[in-house]
Amino acid sequence: MESPLWLDTHAPDLEDLPQREVRERLGDVVSDPVNLVVHGPVGSGKTAAVRALAREAHEDAENDLVELNVADFFGMTKKEIANDERFSHFISAKRKRESSKADLINHVLKESASYQPVSGDYKTIVLDNAEAIREDFQQALRRVMERHHETTQFVIGTRQPTKLIPPIRSRCFPVPVRSPDTDEAVDALERIVEREAVEYDGDGLEYLAGYGDGNLRRAVLGAQATYEAEGEVTMQAAYETLQDIGYGDRVKEMLDHAESGSFTDARSELDDLLVDDGLDGTEVLDEILRVSRSRYTGSELARVHRLAGGVDFDMHEGTSDRIHLSRLLAELGR
Template sequence: MPVFGIFVPPTIKRLRTSLYRDALPFSKNLRLKRRSDVDPMGREVSSEDSQRYCNVPNLIISGPPGCGKTTSVWALARDMLGVQIKDACLELNASDERGIDVVRDKIKQFAARKVTLPLGRHKIVILDEADSMTDGAQQALRRIMEVYSSTTRFAFACNQSDKIIEPLQSRCAIVRYGKLTDKEMLSRLLYVCSEEKVEYNNDGLEAILFTAQGDMRQALNNLQCTVAGYGKLSKEAVYKVCDEPHPEKLREMFELCVHGEVFQAFEIMNDLYRLGYSVDDLMSSMFKIVKQIDLPEAIRLEFIMEIGKCHALVLQGLATRVQLAGLVGRLCQTQSRLASD
């Protein structure tokens, strides 16, 4: 029993830790920790020289949301720094702290601070959403990278690397990520379901993959919301939680359009519109589905072109039911138009 302070039984400590863990979202609670965990998902962050940690370059990792940019950088930092990561790693969200004062104060002070590390290791500054930084802050950061290049490495995670100024890009190795494949996402979802004791079926997992569209963070958030609301993962529960038009209805509509059944096809579209889905929601879901269904390639391309034209009009402010009716009519004419050509 300690002399000072209040004694906390181990059982209470474990309960407190468990409650804190349960309060975290899946995307934070089950984030990959080591680079060896990240590599199987196809997210390499460095070359063979960097794997030995003796010459890790400054990094710019760009890609769409939820593809593992920040996770990759943290995994590399943990492998490099080990138990010293708290003292030798600084993370800033550049979308919140993006001014020149942050660069001059926080980042410069951290870069100038002395931390005892093994030979060949460096302190790491992680700047998340770095494409939100102002030009002035990026210019100030360029000088800091030059002065402290022997002790500090910088890792930028951003959605668009072209918003990073050229002088910073020239000092970094640029790694570009694409969206995760369904296979990569499925393996991680199965692991999360196993760890969290989630009851699921294959249709539910397919629904998660469809709604996420390669965004792992969104997939985990949708999974957690569905389980919290319905206690299990099923297809119907996922579409209710995500509030997206049901894909089966839209698939049926496309089949009717291929056969020229204009009235039946519009009835399905009209029913979805009456359920409260906006025209923009319906356009977005149609784009996703038309790429997946089994169609002749010529018809698929015509469908994509017509949906794109209609979506452009909708984004200009013409989001009415008339647009949906016109789109369905043009889709139903596609087969006969191609036959006449």
């Protein structure tokens, strides 16, 4: 999609969140900030809910909300961390040269937490996809949380809260975010298409809610794709547009990059599928296997299936889809 994503231009405020119980829990936190564990399935709206909370709670949310996607952050190389514009201003040349990657990660966590808020009495640090944090880093995070609890609110987003160590869970208020039901998804879609002044019908919105199947991000992306293709969001338009959507050519290109050793390009295409298109890891893995069946034969195809089996198991354990799919792509380049 070339135009701005509706997910961004119509990010929900606190009162727009589809799940009533999430609105109520986060509404209580606005005036009484505590550390949170926000947990739920892919596409349920965890990140959108946290951003809505930050906009409600902070006068200057742009500066007092620090977001770290754990899957990206912990998957970065030492050089990438040191050169990231979010962190480079507090990583000296000496520290960059003499520190290990683990030391740099701990330093970034400490420095991010120690900065004074720009507005108000506290700032918010969000650690998304936290199921990917190793236990030793979780212990370091626990110490940072204890040291800076007066000026920093920590919000930990995860699909699997049981992956967090007990000392962290005990310091956070749990906020479960279930997948929105059909009526809630339809209401969220209707809010967006009306703000866009898009022609639509109720059957079209219900079809898109079913297309998302609990993943609101996927439903909204489907609505925008339908509008850009057909100029309206009706049942017929959604059916014709979404029936034609396929990812085979892009997956083939991703595998081409992986096999040629262009891992950065392969991972960039993977990120587009996971983030821009709203696919979850299982959907991407299914597409890889579908393309592989016409791409490989014999022992090569068997190897891809063995790798896919390991990735599928790891993703169901609750760790980062991106990390495990990236590992598969790296293996294909060997």
